[in-house]
Each structure stands twice: as C-alpha cells, then as structure tokens.
Amino acid sequence: MAEIIKNYIDGTWVSSKTEDTFDIHNPATDQLIGKTPLGLASDVDAAVSSAKKAFNSWRKTPVIERVQPLFKLKGLLDLHKEEIATLIVKEHGKTYKEALGDILRGIQMVEVATGMPRLMMGESLTDIAAGIDCTSTRRPMGVFAGITPFNFPAMVPFWFWPFAVASGNTYILKPSERVPLTQVKIFELIAQAGFPKGVINMVHGGKEVVNALCDHPEIEGLNFVGSTPIAKHVFTRGSACGKRVQALGGAKNFMVVLPDAVIDQSVRAMVDSCYGCAGERCLAGSVLVSVGDAYGKVKEQVLKEVQKVRVGDGLRPETTLGPVISKSARDRISADINTAISEGAELLVDGRGIKVEGNENGYFLGPTVLDKVKPGTLMAEKEIFGPVIGLMQVDTMDDAIELLNGSEYANTTSLFTTNGGAARKFLDEVAPSMVGINLGVPAPMAFFSFGGSKASFFGDIKVHGGSAVEFFTEKHTSMVRWYEEGIEAAVCPIWKED
Numbered sequence: 001m002a003e004i005i006k007n008y009i010d011g012t013w014v015s016s017k018t019e020d021t022f023d024i025h026n027p028a029t030d031q032l033i034g035k036t037p038l039g040l041a042s043d044v045d046a047a048v049s050s051a052k053k054a055f056n057s058w059r060k061t062p063v064i065e066r067v068q069p070l071f072k073l074k075g076l077l078d079l080h081k082e083e084i085a086t087l088i089v090k091e092h093g094k095t096y097k098e099a100l101g102d103i104l105r106g107i108q109m110v111e112v113a114t115g116m117p118r119l120m121m122g123e124s125l126t127d128i129a130a131g132i133d134c135t136s137t138r139r140p141m142g143v144f145a146g147i148t149p150f151n152f153p154a155m156v157p158f159w160f161w162p163f164a165v166a167s168g169n170t171y172i173l174k175p176s177e178r179v180p181l182t183q184v185k186i187f188e189l190i191a192q193a194g195f196p197k198g199v200i201n202m203v204h205g206g207k208e209v210v211n212a213l214c215d216h217p218e219i220e221g222l223n224f225v226g227s228t229p230i231a232k233h234v235f236t237r238g239s240a241c242g243k244r245v246q247a248l249g250g251a252k253n254f255m256v257v258l259p260d261a262v263i264d265q266s267v268r269a270m271v272d273s274c275y276g277c278a279g280e281r282c283l284a285g286s287v288l289v290s291v292g293d294a295y296g297k298v299k300e301q302v303l304k305e306v307q308k309v310r311v312g313d314g315l316r317p318e319t320t321l322g323p324v325i326s327k328s329a330r331d332r333i334s335a336d337i338n339t340a341i342s343e344g345a346e347l348l349v350d351g352r353g354i355k356v357e358g359n360e361n362g363y364f365l366g367p368t369v370l371d372k373v374k375p376g377t378l379m380a381e382k383e384i385f386g387p388v389i390g391l392m393q394v395d396t397m398d399d400a401i402e403l404l405n406g407s408e409y410a411n412t413t414s415l416f417t418t419n420g421g422a423a424r425k426f427l428d429e430v431a432p433s434m435v436g437i438n439l440g441v442p443a444p445m446a447f448f449s450f451g452g453s454k455a456s457f458f459g460d461i462k463v464h465g466g467s468a469v470e471f472f473t474e475k476h477t478s479m480v481r482w483y484e485e486g487i488e489a490a491v492c493p494i495w496k497e498d
C-alpha cells in the first residue's frame, strides 16, 4: 500500500484533509511508489498563517543569523546527495548521473544564498544636499510561494526559496505532484537545519492549491516554473491579485551549426542536449539547424552518436537515456512523431515501441531522429519534451536566426562555430536570453541570472543570482538630516524657492 505523503507546515509534518490523491509511479518500472495529496485551499491557509507569523520575527533576525541554517543545510545535503539522487531516479526516471547533477546544482543555490549579507547590501551617499544623507536599503516583503515542475525535482525549488528566506522572507513550496518524494527527503533535512517554525513550508497539490496560492491576499509574490499555458495563468491570476510574479514557461530550442564548426565535438554536445534527461529539460535542444554544407556532416555524425545511446533504468550504470515521466507523456511524444511524419519529416531513427529487458512496463522511448523538418510544422514549432531530434538545413546564418527568432518561445539557443565574428553577431541578434556558443546546455549557474523571454518567461525580474535579490526585496530609501541648535541648516540650491 503506497503511503500518502504529508505537508510540512509550521515545522511539523501534517496530513492534508483532502481525499483526492495523485499516484506516483517509478517511470522505469511502472511501480506505484507513493501518493501525493491533491491539497485544499485550507492547507494553503494554514501554511500562510504560519509563514506570516514567522515573518514578523524572521525579518528582524540579523541576516548573518538567517544564513546559518543554510550553511547547516548545505552540509546535510552534501552528506545525503547520493540518497537524494537515487530518489530522483526512482520518481523521475533520469539517469543517476543526471540526478546527481540535479541535486548538485540545487546545493550551489544554497551556497550562493549564504552570501546574502553581501548580496542584499543597499546604497548610500552622504551630502546629497548639504547636511543630508541618503540611504537605500533592501527589505524583505513577506510570504512568497513557489510552484515547480516535474523535470528537476531537486534543483528548481532551490532556485527560489534559499534566496527568499536568506533575504528575510518566509516561503511556501508546492512541488510537482508527480515528483514530490525528493522534496520530502530534502524537507527532512531542512527540518534539521535550524530554521524557526514557519520560515519554510511545503504544501502538496495540483490546481486547487496553485489557485489558492495565486489568490491568497497575504502572499506577496509567486515563483512559477512549468509549461507556458500554466505560466501564463499563474502570472495573470497572481498579478491580478497584486502579487509580484515571475513565471517561467516552456521552450523550443534551436541549435545552429556553421560549416566551420568542429563537427564531432559539436554534434556530441547537441545530441547530449537533445537526449539528456530524456529531452525533458527546458534547455534541451530540439531542432539542429545546419547552415549550408554543414548539413551532411551533422546528419552523419548524429547517426553515429545515436548508436552510442543506451536506453534503460536510470539506476543501471550503463544507461544514458532513461524513461520519460509517464505513459501519457510517451503516448503524446509518439503522437507528435506521427504528426511530424505526416507533415513531411523523414524518420531516420524510430524510438517508438522500444522494449527494455527486465523493465518491460517502463515508459521508455528510444532516441528518435527526424530529417527534413520544415518551418511551420509541429516539429519546428511545438515543445516536444522527449528524446527527439529534428534536422533542418538553411542557406545562411541569417536564415537560421530568422527561423529561431520566429518561434513563439525564446528560452535558449546555441551556435556551433569557430568564427568569432559570426558568434558575436549571433549573440547580438537572437531573441532567446540564454545563449550558448559551442555549448549544448548553456544553463546559467547559481550566481548568474536565469530565464528566457517571449512565451518562455512572464515577468520582468529573472531567477537566481543578483536577480533573486531584486525579486525578493523591496528598495526602501531614506533621507536624513540632523539639526544643530543655533545653526541654520543649509538648503539645497535646487530646492530653494526664488
């Protein structure tokens, strides 16, 4: 009998009163491994009430004390990272190596957030007018909440809450109902790290909890990561309720190859980008756009690289491509492959119907390659979120830029070349705001800011790095003058009335 997991509210593990649950399956075996309560608005109320109460004292706790639990948590996460990675493989399906990367990237967020005493410093200037000093400080705002997707069960929640709480806010996390077990383990460690009750809470659920978070009048801001339609929904609904919202959406990522590129290394990086984490990354490459005669070389090399892919259970050391998240995801991707073929793409490698010995019930999809993808077709426009590569050929780099800039999404893109001038032009002209040169997955690290543009991002302040401090604080500016008995204070010339 699979256990129904609990919420973490006010420093205590509590059951939701809901009777509705979501089954969590191991995608490599189809085994039922847990149940997520699809929580209620009353769960959100309880978490907000605890977080609001905690905020009153947490905001006045010196920042140097606020980061101490993060130092402790960093040590605990290091000690338990292998266990967490194994849990990620079991509930998400990615390979163990990818899962370890997932938690390590999360730990880096904690490390960077411990620098908050320096990160949230303000600005000041003395004598902005004679005898008047001006100081701008950054103040925490209150309760924030985060809603996260299934594809990085460990890392994505860490994009937000360590920065939020280190800067003096309190927080409520709603992880994806598909992969909550990783966060249950991480919250067991959070519970040992020394945060006061209510500073960091977790409520499980789906639509009802998300909408309650959007509507709650005592939540100041929302972080969302997921598909574009839900990102738009959360941005619109949360903003209408007066919240500060950043909502990261889906993607369609093009990788452009010039004829002068170092082909074997470039293709290795691109294939890894497309098939890594079974293509379930918001920065996953999807369409490889070859310029001129790069096309033949790229195609030949892609077919060689595909031979090296080993599909299987992510816990097996030889596996390089794990299952996708669910049966319905596998069916959806298979249907997309059918549509691509009906729209004229040529199927070079077919991953549908693959069987993995010993894992006959797993949600596997082998590597797939579609050639001769045409602009305007599904494969050129829709986020596939699976291990599928599309190949295209264009005449010039300008054509490639026009093609990728025509996408409704703009999360990331990469150029593969040895030509510095071409790289500079590409960096300057492409719409996506995360760009790689000779890199397949140009994911900004914790100390830089992350986030795409167009339908891949709703909001104005990006994620982590310096942007996190912008998002989780409000600037508060004071001007100060001290009178001295018997001395007439000077008046600033620009304020003097004629």
Ligand code: NAD
Binding pocket: 147, 148, 149, 150, 151, 174, 175, 176, 177, 205, 206, 207, 208, 210, 211, 225, 226, 227, 228, 230, 231, 233, 248, 249, 250, 251, 281, 282, 383, 385, 411, 451, 452, 456
């Ligand atoms: P999703 O949109 O289905 O779910 C994301 C979150 O929204 C979950 O917590 C879920 O419970 C909630 N949700 C789902 N349906 C809802 C509804 N109808 N109303 C209210 N809330 C709802 O996304 P997913 O399938 O978990 O994740 C994959 C998507 O996330 C992909 O599109 C991927 O590109 C995107 N993603 C983007 C980034 C980025 O940085 N831009 C990063 C990771 C993932």
